[in-house]
Amino acid sequence: MSETVLELRDATIYQGDSMVLSKVNFEMKKGDFVYLIGKTGSGKSSFMKTLYGDLQLTEGEGSIVDFNLKTMKEKDIPFLRRKLGIVFQDFKLLPDRTINGNLEFVLKATGWKEKDRIKDRIDTVLDKVAMKTKGFKYPHELSGGEQQRIAIARALLNDPELILADEPTGNLDPQTSVEVMEVLQDINKNGNTILMATHDYALLLKYPSKTLKCDENKVFEVVQRKS
Template sequence: MSQTILSLKEITVFQEKNPILTDVNLEVTNGDFIYLIGKTGAGKSSFLKTLYADLFLTEGEGNIVGYDLRNLKEKDIPYLRRKLGVVFQDFKLLPDRNVKQNLLFVLKATGWTATEEMNVKIDEVLDKVGMKNYQSKMPHQLSGGEQQRIAIARALLNDPELILADEPTGNLDPQTSVEVMEVLRKINSTGKTIIMATHDYALLLKFPAKTLKFDGGKVFEVVQRTV
């Protein structure tokens, strides 16, 4: 029996006081991989921000990894975010620290204290993205694809139940995009749930999965044609 990780019922997503998505219903179960597509400004990023409580849910019902988004307290947000891994288009690595220090920063910020446990965890997540030998590299010494792999490793540090990826291949060339996508699909194949916003329709054809289109303030599922 698949476990529901995200349940949205009749939610409205606001940007400031303007509703940009209305009547959104979605059920996501453990192990799903879901694409979000649509034009720039269609609401994909705002939708993801609502899921990790950067924007508050004020209309409808939303439950994510056991947290009620509608009644979420400020003090609970850090705990919610520990159960989510978020990957951004622009990597968001700290430029003044090497790869290991970037990952240590996140572990310490989320309550880890034992040095040996932190080192083991860093080895483990870097191994998953094929970057185990890059711990002493500075971000500027890495290609865009390598930086994004580190960003994915960072998202895995607290063993999240759900990974939210906002245009993770948006700054990458087509070949590197495929390589990063292969990393994400491999992570998904281990049972991790991933929701990914993208403009890269070539990836949808190469790696088909459930696809939600954002258009005209609504969200609906797209049935992909198989060749």
């Protein structure tokens, strides 16, 4: 497997008939942590959706975790998503089951069968986000920050080659955002590759890393000034 987990070459991204981002060139290597920033409506979400198969890439070239985004078929998308961990702004936890139940649901849906292995894997990912004692609770019994930690744990279940975090702190207060960011930083230090869309500039200053910006239909790298 190549060290490149994501590569776009002259990729033009459309939402319906309207062109959102033009001629995007971007490469991500294993172990990178990259921010994707830009105003609301600048194309961050469309960029992310193209990466996990919600929008088709029709112009240019693109590959992600060894899948070709241009030639990928509908039936390939579930297999692509097994190699990705996706963290959304609104957690997307199933309200009618416990945290353990949420995580078990994902593992079973992706082909895990053995109860012991399922339990061990759930314990491992909850431990990584410091939520090991909360598995018996229901989502509504947890704070927003705790729910987002669970969402990160869920993204880690299948040991993804790339984590796509789409505004993971968008619904959280500043203090909780920092806590969630610390979790993402730790996971990255452990070798996980993360692309994080955000408009929380305070986090960028606190945890500087390579940053891409969507603006006026373009995506370009911005160099953060050292304060």
